Amino acid sequence: MWISARQLEAARRAIIRYLRKGGKMWTRVFPDKPITKKGAEVPMGGGKGGVDHYAAAIKPGRVLFEVDGIKETEARDALRKAAAKLPVKTKFIKK
Secondary structure (H helix, E strand, O other): OEEEHHHHHHHHHHHHHHOOOOOEEEEOOOOOEEEEEOOOOOOOOOOOOEEEEEEEEOOOOOOOEEEEOOOHHHHHHHHHHHHOOOOOOOOOOOO
């Protein structure tokens, strides 16, 4: 599945807002795939459209965010709020 840069940014902001007191966060994915789109009411032909936005291709099992320096319950809450911003099913992994 693709996750757009806007969705990743919304999830990142949700985590950062929760970690304001302390802790550290790492983003493990980067939206480096350009998604093109032709304008509305443009006739067929004329080549490919311009870049509309960027996305990250996500496969099952991929780690999206890492959090350190806070309690596990706080980390669960922060990542649960971030998961609500994403279009994929997520789960919390503890190592």
